[in-house]
Every structure is written in C-alpha cells, then in structure tokens.
Amino acid sequence: MNIEVHSSMDAIPVAEWNALISGNYPFLQHAFLRALEKFSCVGAHVGWIPRHLVYSKNNQIMGAMPLYEKHNSWGEFVFDHAWADAYQRYGVEYYPKLVNAIPFTPASGQRILLNSENDKETARLLVAAVNTLVNEGNYSGIHSLFPATKDFAILNQQQAISRNDCQFHWYNQGYTCFEDFLGRLKSKKRKNIKQERRKVADAGVKIRRLDGHTASADDWHDFTALYQKIYDRKYGMPAFNQAFFMEVARAMPDQIQLVLAARDRHCVAGALMYCDDATLYGRHWGAEHYIDSLHFEVCYYQGIELCIEKGLQRFDPGAQGEHKIARGFAPTRTQSLHWMAQSPFTRAIAQFVEREQSGVQRYIDAVSAHSPYNRDD
CATH class of the missing domain: 3.40.630.30 (Gcn5-related N-acetyltransferase (GNAT))
Incomplete structure (x- = not known):
C-alpha cells in the first residue's frame, strides 16, 4: 500500500489514471491535465501547483484525487475572497490552500477517482491522506469544487462546510x-x-x-x-x-x-x-x-x-447567465465542500454559508418561476 503526492502528471501512468474516470469525463483525462502542465496553464507562476494524490496497492493505482496547491483564488469560480480578506485582516495566513478541482473549469464532475465505485476503504484512505497533507503542509484548508453528487456524498466528511451555487443547464x-x-x-x-x-x-x-x-x-x-x-x-x-x-x-x-x-x-x-x-x-x-x-x-x-x-442528456454551458432561462436552460444547483484547518473563523464561515444557502435557494425558486416551457413540461 502506497500513497504519493505527484507534482506532474508525467509521473502517473496514463492508462491506470484514465481507467478510474467515470463516463469519459473530459476534464480529468490524463491528456487534459498533462497539457495544462506542459503548456504552462498551471504552475507556480499562476498559483496553481499540481499536488495530485495517488493511492496504489500492489503497484496498481486504486484511487486518486486531482489536487492543486493554491496561492490565490483565481480560476476557481467558487468565491472565497471575503474569507481570504478576513484572514489577512487578523494576521492569519489563508494561502497556501489545497483545492480538489479542475483549474479554470466550473463544470461539475468526478473529484475522487476510485478503481471500484463502492470501494469505501480507498475513499476513506484518500480523505485521510488529504487531511494529513493539509496538516503537514500548513495549508489553511482543502476545498473540493464542483464535485458530482456521488462524489459529494463520499467527500462530505465531518467538519466539512457545504456551499451551494446556481448554474443554468439544458436537459434533453x-x-x-x-x-x-x-x-x-x-x-x-x-x-x-x-x-x-x-x-x-x-x-x-x-x-x-x-x-x-x-x-x-x-x-x-x-x-x-x-x-x-x-x-x-x-x-x-x-x-x-x-x-x-x-x-x-x-x-x-x-x-x-x-x-x-x-x-x-x-x-x-x-x-x-x-x-x-x-x-x-x-x-x-x-x-x-x-x-x-x-x-x-x-x-x-x-x-x-x-x-x-x-x-x-445535458448541456452545461458554463457559469452564470440568467439570460439562459429564456432559451431553455433550467436553474441547477452546484456544490462545493470546504474543510478549514484549525481556523479561528470556522464558525463565522459556517454562519456565512448558512445564510448564503438560504439566499441561493430563494434565487433558484425565483428564477424557476420564469421557466420558458409549457406548463405540462
């Protein structure tokens, strides 16, 4: 059994990584993540440093998580600038942090890769390894952005703060x-x-x-x-x-x-x-x-x-845009999870998110009333 942190996709076997991806989700493909690194779309110069977590057993990859060390909040589309400002005002370091996400890509999808969909033990080991990484690396926390519903359930561990937002998707x-x-x-x-x-x-x-x-x-x-x-x-x-x-x-x-x-x-x-x-x-x-x-x-x-x-079955055209409603798109909830490591602001952030959740739900209810579809649909 071996858990490693990789700073380059070149260190991870292509076929083994891709075998863990469900439904050919494009943004986790080895080629996509490797091209980000190869052509300088990520790296220290933009504050997205690869720290991919890989769990192997008997020289076979059993699970993985795409991870990046972040030194800013650019390109995440889940906005935590107010949190970073609060840390700074009180002299507490918010950066670096870890994100379990696809850089510059607000598209919900797989965030924890498992060799078997029901492999709860591998999922538990990966989550524990991330928590260890946060503590040993002095990161302010770990943020899982736009996980699919199935992955959200796996990653939603104790002490996690859950946020919602709204996008507009078209359904076939x-x-x-x-x-x-x-x-x-x-x-x-x-x-x-x-x-x-x-x-x-x-x-x-x-x-x-x-x-x-x-x-x-x-x-x-x-x-x-x-x-x-x-x-x-x-x-x-x-x-x-x-x-x-x-x-x-x-x-x-x-x-x-x-x-x-x-x-x-x-x-x-x-x-x-x-x-x-x-x-x-x-x-x-x-x-x-x-x-x-x-x-x-x-x-x-x-x-x-x-x-x-x-x-x-679905068309996700990207973030934002109420004008999409009149053109057949429906309000769709997106999710993120946030673990704050030894933060004096954990309770304040949780209260902020609780108020935010209510606002997001009111917004979804309001825009749903403007559906362009005939009532029977």
Missing part, C-alpha cells in the same frame, strides 16, 4: 430535433429564439462545427485569437493558449466540439465545447465584434442541436 427530454425542442416552449419564447437564429443567418454568418479530427491549425489559431481577445477586453490574462487547445484536440479528438462562425470567409466568433458520454460542456467563447444574437447561436443553440443529434 428525448427531443428528436431542434424544432421538437422549440415545440415544448411557450409561444413567445419559441418566437424569440427563431428570430435570434434568423438574425444571424440574415447577417451572412456561416456556422461550422468541427471536432479534434477536422479542426485545422488555422482554425485553432482563429479561435485562440478570438478567445484571448475577450479576455484582454474583460477578464485580464487568458488561462489557455493555442498549444494547449491543439494538444487536447489531438489527444481527445472525439471529445472536442469547436463551433466557428464566419462572415465573408473571415472568422468572427467561436466557441469551444467538450463532451463525455452524457453531457456537453460549453467552455470558451470569443468574438471579434458584436453581431446581434451571434453569442446565443454559437454558444447555446448549436450546443442544443449537438446534444439532440448525439443523444446527450
């Missing part, structure tokens, strides 16, 4: 085509979507859907430039780069969906999505300039069509 109700989906909507919402799609077509925009097999180097160059332009304008430094996108497309070609929009043969917008056996994940968007309704077409309607065509 056995639709046969996009028109079938539209037919389930209230007439006003259906008419609005048709108008938005017509505006894009009337603007002379042509849409191409590509995967890792069909997207060329020029396509990735165009998309990366558009993606980085959005970050330069709105968010600051982009987390990903063209080399990363091309490497992941090469290694996981069937799990990549690249939607590009062109006008007069010039690429003006694009969206990158990933898929597993059941879900499509919208991840990145970029545009050269504003074209009415183009964002909705590229990021939402093309994704819905892809889900229907591929028989995928």
Whole structure:
C-alpha cells in the first residue's frame, strides 16, 4: 500500500489514471491535465501547483484525487475572497490552500477517482491522506469544487462546510430535433429564439462545427485569437493558449466540439465545447465584434442541436447567465465542500454559508418561476 503526492502528471501512468474516470469525463483525462502542465496553464507562476494524490496497492493505482496547491483564488469560480480578506485582516495566513478541482473549469464532475465505485476503504484512505497533507503542509484548508453528487456524498466528511451555487443547464427530454425542442416552449419564447437564429443567418454568418479530427491549425489559431481577445477586453490574462487547445484536440479528438462562425470567409466568433458520454460542456467563447444574437447561436443553440443529434442528456454551458432561462436552460444547483484547518473563523464561515444557502435557494425558486416551457413540461 502506497500513497504519493505527484507534482506532474508525467509521473502517473496514463492508462491506470484514465481507467478510474467515470463516463469519459473530459476534464480529468490524463491528456487534459498533462497539457495544462506542459503548456504552462498551471504552475507556480499562476498559483496553481499540481499536488495530485495517488493511492496504489500492489503497484496498481486504486484511487486518486486531482489536487492543486493554491496561492490565490483565481480560476476557481467558487468565491472565497471575503474569507481570504478576513484572514489577512487578523494576521492569519489563508494561502497556501489545497483545492480538489479542475483549474479554470466550473463544470461539475468526478473529484475522487476510485478503481471500484463502492470501494469505501480507498475513499476513506484518500480523505485521510488529504487531511494529513493539509496538516503537514500548513495549508489553511482543502476545498473540493464542483464535485458530482456521488462524489459529494463520499467527500462530505465531518467538519466539512457545504456551499451551494446556481448554474443554468439544458436537459434533453428525448427531443428528436431542434424544432421538437422549440415545440415544448411557450409561444413567445419559441418566437424569440427563431428570430435570434434568423438574425444571424440574415447577417451572412456561416456556422461550422468541427471536432479534434477536422479542426485545422488555422482554425485553432482563429479561435485562440478570438478567445484571448475577450479576455484582454474583460477578464485580464487568458488561462489557455493555442498549444494547449491543439494538444487536447489531438489527444481527445472525439471529445472536442469547436463551433466557428464566419462572415465573408473571415472568422468572427467561436466557441469551444467538450463532451463525455452524457453531457456537453460549453467552455470558451470569443468574438471579434458584436453581431446581434451571434453569442446565443454559437454558444447555446448549436450546443442544443449537438446534444439532440448525439443523444446527450445535458448541456452545461458554463457559469452564470440568467439570460439562459429564456432559451431553455433550467436553474441547477452546484456544490462545493470546504474543510478549514484549525481556523479561528470556522464558525463565522459556517454562519456565512448558512445564510448564503438560504439566499441561493430563494434565487433558484425565483428564477424557476420564469421557466420558458409549457406548463405540462
């Protein structure tokens, strides 16, 4: 029996790691995590330092957890800046901390990898090892971000503080085509979507859907430039780069969906999505300039069509965006877990989260009242 902490995916056997992943979840694939490291999307320079936990028995990996040592709260999408500020004001170190998460990826999914789904002993050993790592490394705590419901139940140990948030996801109700989906909507919402799609077509925009097999180097160059332009304008430094996108497309070609929009043969917008056996994940968007309704077409309607065509059950288009409700997306609860190590603020944080939970539930109830679907649906 052996538990190790690895600072590089290169030290972990590809086939053994991937064998632990459920349903081909894309963001835990060895190739995805390795490309983050290889092309400097993570590392000390951005405050995401790999500390992957691996449990082996008889030279066979039995379980693992993706872990990162964090020296900031950038790219987590579960906001704890107020907690960090409180620590700083009272002269207590909040960083470094550990996160059990996928960098820059607010997509719920597997956070503890087990050789057998019912292997409670391996799960117990991994959780105990994380707690030991927190204490020995003088981390302020461990934060599990966007765990799937099954993993949430495994990781929700004593003393953990549970947080909720809300995203907007689309669910496939056995639709046969996009028109079938539209037919389930209230007439006003259906008419609005048709108008938005017509505006894009009337603007002379042509849409191409590509995967890792069909997207060329020029396509990735165009998309990366558009993606980085959005970050330069709105968010600051982009987390990903063209080399990363091309490497992941090469290694996981069937799990990549690249939607590009062109006008007069010039690429003006694009969206990158990933898929597993059941879900499509919208991840990145970029545009050269504003074209009415183009964002909705590229990021939402093309994704819905892809889900229907591929028989995928759910479309997770990313964080935030109440405007998604009118376009067929439903409020969906997301979760996170937080263990604070010997913190004088544990009780205060727990009280903060308790009030926050009530607010999140009121928000979900409020937006649910604006469902675009006919009452029978």
